[in-house]
Amino acid sequence: MNAIQVRDLHISYKTIKAQSIRKSLFSLKKSSTDRYEAVRGVSFDVKKGEIIGLIGKNGSGKSTLLRSIAGIFSADSGVIDTMGNNVSLLSIGVGFQNELTGKDNIFLSGLLMGFSKEQIQEKYDEIVRFSELGNFINAPVKTYSSGMHSKLAFSITAILEADIMLIDEVLSVGDRKFKKKSYAKMRELISHEDRTVIIVSHSSDTIRKLCTRVIWLNDGKIVADGDTASTLKKYHEYMDYQEALMAKSDKAYWYNKVKVENNRILLYPTYAKYCDDIRYLCKYILKHCPDWEVVWVKRRENEKIDLVSDKLKLVLEKTPEFYRAIYSAKIIVDDGINITREDIKKHAEQKIYKILKGSLGIKDIRKYAASPRKAAKSARMVNYCISNSPFETDVYRGSFWKENDILEIGHPRNDILFAEEEVKEQIRQKVRSHYKIPEGNKMALYAPTYREKTMLDHERETLDFEMLRKVLSERFGGNFSIIVRPHRKDRGKWPEIEKAPGVINAINYPEIMELMIAADVGITDYSSWIFDFLFLGKPGFIYAPDAERYQEQRGLYYPLEETPFSIARSSRDLETNIRAFQEDEFQEKSKSFLENKHCVESGRSCQSLIESFLKEMN
Amino acid sequence: MKKFFNDLKQYKSYMLYAAKANLKAEVASSYLNWLWWILDPLLFMLVYAFVALIVFGKGEPFFPIFVFIGLNSWTFFSKSVNRSVKMIRSHKSTISKVYIPKYVLILVAMMENLFKMAVAFILVLIMMPMYKVPLSWCIPQIIPVFLVMTVFTFGCCCLVLHAGVYFADLSNIVTVFLRLVFYMSGIFYSIPSRVPEPYATYLLCINPMAFMINGLRQSLIYSQIVDYRILLAILAVGVLLSVVGVRTIMKHENNYVKVI
Numbered sequence: 001m002n003a004i005q006v007r008d009l010h011i012s013y014k015t016i017k018a019q020s021i022r023k024s025l026f027s028l029k030k031s032s033t034d035r036y037e038a039v040r041g042v043s044f045d046v047k048k049g050e051i052i053g054l055i056g057k058n059g060s061g062k063s064t065l066l067r068s069i070a071g072i073f074s075a076d077s078g079v080i081d082t083m084g085n086n087v088s089l090l091s092i093g094v095g096f097q098n099e100l101t102g103k104d105n106i107f108l109s110g111l112l113m114g115f116s117k118e119q120i121q122e123k124y125d126e127i128v129r130f131s132e133l134g135n136f137i138n139a140p141v142k143t144y145s146s147g148m149h150s151k152l153a154f155s156i157t158a159i160l161e162a163d164i165m166l167i168d169e170v171l172s173v174g175d176r177k178f179k180k181k182s183y184a185k186m187r188e189l190i191s192h193e194d195r196t197v198i199i200v201s202h203s204s205d206t207i208r209k210l211c212t213r214v215i216w217l218n219d220g221k222i223v224a225d226g227d228t229a230s231t232l233k234k235y236h237e238y239m240d241y242q243e244a245l246m247a248k249s250d251k252a253y254w255y256n257k258v259k260v261e262n263n264r265i266l267l268y269p270t271y272a273k274y275c276d277d278i279r280y281l282c283k284y285i286l287k288h289c290p291d292w293e294v295v296w297v298k299r300r301e302n303e304k305i306d307l308v309s310d311k312l313k314l315v316l317e318k319t320p321e322f323y324r325a326i327y328s329a330k331i332i333v334d335d336g337i338n339i340t341r342e343d344i345k346k347h348a349e350q351k352i353y354k355i356l357k358g359s360l361g362i363k364d365i366r367k368y369a370a371s372p373r374k375a376a377k378s379a380r381m382v383n384y385c386i387s388n389s390p391f392e393t394d395v396y397r398g399s400f401w402k403e404n405d406i407l408e409i410g411h412p413r414n415d416i417l418f419a420e421e422e423v424k425e426q427i428r429q430k431v432r433s434h435y436k437i438p439e440g441n442k443m444a445l446y447a448p449t450y451r452e453k454t455m456l457d458h459e460r461e462t463l464d465f466e467m468l469r470k471v472l473s474e475r476f477g478g479n480f481s482i483i484v485r486p487h488r489k490d491r492g493k494w495p496e497i498e499k500a501p502g503v504i505n506a507i508n509y510p511e512i513m514e515l516m517i518a519a520d521v522g523i524t525d526y527s528s529w530i531f532d533f534l535f536l537g538k539p540g541f542i543y544a545p546d547a548e549r550y551q552e553q554r555g556l557y558y559p560l561e562e563t564p565f566s567i568a569r570s571s572r573d574l575e576t577n578i579r580a581f582q583e584d585e586f587q588e589k590s591k592s593f594l595e596n597k598h599c600v601e602s603g604r605s606c607q608s609l610i611e612s613f614l615k616e617m618n
Numbered sequence: 619m620k621k622f623f624n625d626l627k628q629y630k631s632y633m634l635y636a637a638k639a640n641l642k643a644e645v646a647s648s649y650l651n652w653l654w655w656i657l658d659p660l661l662f663m664l665v666y667a668f669v670a671l672i673v674f675g676k677g678e679p680f681f682p683i684f685v686f687i688g689l690n691s692w693t694f695f696s697k698s699v700n701r702s703v704k705m706i707r708s709h710k711s712t713i714s715k716v717y718i719p720k721y722v723l724i725l726v727a728m729m730e731n732l733f734k735m736a737v738a739f740i741l742v743l744i745m746m747p748m749y750k751v752p753l754s755w756c757i758p759q760i761i762p763v764f765l766v767m768t769v770f771t772f773g774c775c776c777l778v779l780h781a782g783v784y785f786a787d788l789s790n791i792v793t794v795f796l797r798l799v800f801y802m803s804g805i806f807y808s809i810p811s812r813v814p815e816p817y818a819t820y821l822l823c824i825n826p827m828a829f830m831i832n833g834l835r836q837s838l839i840y841s842q843i844v845d846y847r848i849l850l851a852i853l854a855v856g857v858l859l860s861v862v863g864v865r866t867i868m869k870h871e872n873n874y875v876k877v878i
Contacts, residue, residue: 013876067875071717074872088716095712097640099647104639111632112716140643 003085003164003196004046004069009078011039011064011220038064040220041078051190051197053211053228055204055235057242061220062200066166069198085163085196086114090153098142102133102152105141109156123159130185131155132178151178158185165190167199186210204232245320251343254323260349262617264293266329270336272303274488276413276513277355277386278335282307284412284606295325306510331613337369337400342378351616353609354404355386358395359411361528363449364555366399375400384612386411388605391597395557407612410605416513417535418603424517431518435483435504442478444468445519446543447512449527450487463543464571465500471578472521476539483515523574526550526560534564534590535601541577543568564589622864625719633722637729644730655734656741659689666806678808680749680839686742687838688805688831694735695771695827696796701727702775703782703789706874713875720871721864724775728768746838754841763833766849770826770856776863783874803828808835826852 013036039061046052054062067073069080070089096105106127110120128137131152136144144152157165167186190197190210201207207214207228214231216224218238224231267282269275285294286309295313296305305314315321326332326344333353334340340352358365369375379400387393388410396406416423437443446468465482472480484497485506497505509515512529516522522533522540525547530540542565544550551560560567564586568574645651663685670685671677678684705723706713713720746753782788802825809818809828822829829848836842 067714070715072714072872072875095709095715097636097709097712099643100639101643104635104643107635108632108639109716111629111635112712112718117631117635140647 001048002045003048003050003083004198005079005081005083006045006065006069007043007079009039009042009065009068009080010037010076011061011068011073012037012076038220039068039075042217042220042222043078044215044222044225046196046198048196049193051210051212052199053207053214053232054198054200054217055202055207055214055232056217056223057239060217062217063168065217066168066198066200069164070166082164087164087166088113088157088160088162089166090157090168096141096149096153099140101140102128102131102137102144105152106137106156110160113160113162115160120160127155127159130159130181147175147178151182154182158182158189161189161192161195163194164196165198167197167201169200169202204236208232240324241320251323251345254320254327255345255347258324258328260330260347261293261328262330263291264295264325264329265331265333265613266295266297266325268297268326268332268334268339270299270334270339271488272298272300272305274357274512275335276511277357277411278333279307279413279511280415280513281333281355281412281606281609282312284415285610286311289610295329297322297325330617337365338371338375338378340378340381342374342381344378344381346381351383351613352381353384353386353612354382354401355411356392356396357528358392359388359414359528359532361526361531361557363526363528364557365395367554369400372400379404386605386609388414388601389597389599391557391599407608408600409608409612410601410603411532412605412609413513414532414535414601415603415605416517417532418601427514428518431483431509431514434509435481435506437481437504438479440478441481442472442476442520443518444472444480444482444521444523445485445515446482446523447485447515447527447529448487448525448543450489463574465497465503467571467575468523468578469502471575475578475581476521480521483519485509485512485515526554526556530565531563532601534594537587537590539581539583539586540565541568541574541581542566543574545569562593564593619861619864621868622719622721625722626725629719629722632718633726633729636726637733640726640730641733652737655737659686659693659738660741662689670806676807676812678811680751683742683745683749683751683839684808684835685806686738686745687834688803690735690738690742691767691831691834692800692803692805692827693738694731695767695774696800697731698724698728698771698775699778699792699796700789702779703792705779706783710875717872720779720867720874721772721776724772724779728772728775732768742838751839752841756837756841756843759837759844760834762849763830763837763844766853766856767827767830769860770830770852773856773859773863776860776867780863780866780870783870783877799825799827803831805831808832823848826855 042061042065054065056062064073066089068075069082070087071082072089095109097108100108103124106124107117107120110123111117128134131137131148131154133144133148133152136148141149141152157167187210189195190199197210199207199210211228213226214224214228214235215222216231216235223238224234265285267278269278282294282296285292286307290311293313294311295315296307297317298305298314299317301316305312308314313325315325326340327347327350329350331351331353332340332346333355335355335357337356340346346352356365366372379402382401382404385393385396385401385404385406387396387406387408389408393406393408396404416427431437431443432439446463469480469482480502482503483506484494484503486494486497488507491507494505497503506515516529516533516536519533520538522530522538523543524530524540525542525544530542533540542560542563544560544567547560547567547569550556566577566581568577648654650657663682666685666689667677667681671681701708702724705727706720709723712718778788778792782792802821804812804821809821809832812818813821822832829845829852833844833849836844
């Protein structure tokens with residue numbers, strides 16, 4: 001049974017301030033009515049016996065709502081039905097007539113609350129006793145201290161038990177003894193099963209202890225209405241956020257405010273679409289560690305994360321939530337040189353894991369650092385670097401991570417390359433249907449790295465897709481579709497690939513790993529994926545028209561000739577190389593290449609990482 | 619209007635208790651207690667007696683009783699109206715905590731003033747034999763006159779209460795206006811005998827208080843019959859003011875708290 005029904009309630013204050021007659025005579029237009037809508041379309045039902053907590057920041061309309069339920073404010077529109085129950089509003093500075101005695105005020109308040117004189121007379125002694133006022137009860141209220149004032153007010157409402165009690169911020173009145181007593185009394189009162197109570201309080205403690213349901217008002221609207229724990233939690237998060245907005249860029253504030261949460265893990269990728277290691281790690285954690293809290297840092301507002309599950313919490317970089325997360329995560333994983341920036345001063349118990357994308361990549365990673373000095377500084381905060389080979393370990397050592405611990409456990413993204421054949425087949429079908437590649441067609445993946453504009457032009461002028469398809473068909477049989485995946489920075493700079501027949505632009509495909517698995521042949525220039533491609537045992541070619549220049553400008557760890565791949569400097573070269581491809585020789589070379597680099601990839605990288613996390617968490 | 623009478627019933631005990639408590643508080647806070655309710659008009663009577671008899675040398679027969687009647691009824695009217703202007707502001711703490719029909723507050727004030735006037739009129743009744751005022755069957759006429767005066771006062775109070783919420787300085791204007799009406803109501807002089815015709819008739823017809831005070835004197839002192847046509851007309855005006863006033867208050871009363 002409902003005790004209170006509120007339907008689409010609107011209450012506004014017309015700030016027609018009381019004004020002087022002169023003003024209203026001389027200002028011809030109707031008095032400047034600034035309407036302030038305190039309550040905007042609120043609806044809820046309160047069942048008999050419910051104890052509702054009304055929360056919200058200052059000025060959110062709580063008191064207005066309470067007063068309108070008490071019948072003091074009129075609604076602009078909407079309905080409040082209190083079903084004929086008598087309502088009492090208990091709030092600070094209760095309405096006493098100061099010249100009258102406490103006794104008279106007890107009777108007057110009681111009469112206004114709808115009790116008869118006899119009923120009040122009956123309870124009178126109890127009220128006086130509870131209020132602890134003694135003989136002061138016969139003195140005018142104006143002689144009371146503010147504590148006595150509120151004690152009396154509380155006692156009246158508490159002893160004259162109304163059907164509906166509206167309590168506005170008065171659960172802490174009087175001295176400590178009285179506070180305790182009033183709190184106990186309030187508990188007793190509101191626990192009566194027929195009594196309906198609405199409490200406005202800023203004390204979450206009070207709300208948590210007393211209320212069965214919580215309604216959260218913000219700017220005159222209901223934001224949440226539900227059980228106490230979950231609504232309070234939402235409210236607190238919001239309030240923290242509000243507080244945070246003020247301390248937005250204050251790193252020290254956040255550093256000092258938050259504590260490290262043992263099972264919180266922060267994933268901090270360079271760029272959402274090209275962060276395969278972190279993406280695969282994330283999937284693995286979500287699947288295998290359900291009680292961890294995973295926070296994913298977005299570096300741009302509009303970044304789309306297709307992993308989103310409700311367990312994954314997204315935060316935008318450099319927002320308060322971000323700072324809260326980065327200082328409270330036990331584990332931080334990033335995948336770039338200076339992602340967890342040098343000016344983040346982490347707590348000692350926080351652990352940073354770094355997974356560089358390089359793998360067996362040939363390019364000198366030092367060139368990626370915008371500021372080598374800052375990179376070196378941030379590198380000192382890193383606890384573990386993830387490597388897949390002594391070669392990569394040397395890359396770490398030779399650049400910024402000279403003294404960090406290095407875990408040679410392989411790259412999370414490469415686990416998929418060691419997956420069961422059925423899994424790979426599913427991925428193949430997925431790519432095939434995504435790009436509507438005709439059944440029976442084979443796929444070649446061409447994914448060059450990023451170059452200065454001139455180099456790109458050069459490459460794209462010389463590569464002849466028609467020739468490529470033809471020669472691939474001749475050498476490997478079947479029809480070939482060519483999946484071109486330009487570097488993300490080259491977006492839109494290569495319109496021709498859209499037009500060439502049998503060529504697909506895969507710049508938007510989320511995971512190059514899946515393209516690699518789907519492809520039958522791989523072609524690149526210096527991009528590191530081709531080395532991971534070796535694990536799949538499929539033919540690969542290097543097509544690098546600008547090799548000399550690139551080597552000169554960019555720096556390579558080892559000469560291109562050391563790779564198992566044939567090197568083409570022009571379309572013609574590539575054609576020749578493909579025709580001359582010897583399967584056995586290539587497999588032999590690639591085996592010895594991987595052995596030479598002592599590569600440890602085995603498909604268990606994620607698992608090993610989690611084991612390391614767990615060790616840190618304990 | 620139905621709500622109005624329901625409220626009267628519902629808040630009857632509140633009004634009685636509040637009026638009583640206020641009177642008690644007033645008594646408790648002064649030395650001479652309730653004597654002031656008599657002393658106050660008595661002293662003012664002496665002031666006006668001095669002005670009229672000594673300064674202007676123009677008295678009326680049974681002058682003390684004459685002034686007394688005027689003063690008492692005027693005090694009832696002017697105090698009720700004056701309090702109504704500030705009624706909402708002075709009861710802010712109550713009305714922002716609990717709903718109360720605002721005309722109930724007016725009625726409480728009027729009940730207090732009515733009671734004080736009744737006490738003061740006892741003095742009139744005591745003085746009448748002392749001054750050998752001839753008794754007549756006209757005296758009971760004061761009952762309908764008082765009734766009409768009450769209704770008329772209530773109507774004025776309602777309107778003034780509403781306006782007083784929105785105009786902070788209305789009370790100044792009301793004070794001045796009441797003073798003007800005071801002099802036009804013939805409190806310490808007789809309008810029929812001192813004001814030349816046709817102004818005397820105009821004044822009595824236009825100013826209900828003047829007419830009603832004159833009516834009381836006619837009943838108590840001069841053994842004359844009151845002009846019931848005009849009294850009825852004033853009643854009609856009083857009822858009209860009350861209806862309009864109560865309606866206005868009902869419509870706006872829950873906005874008062876927002877304004878003050």
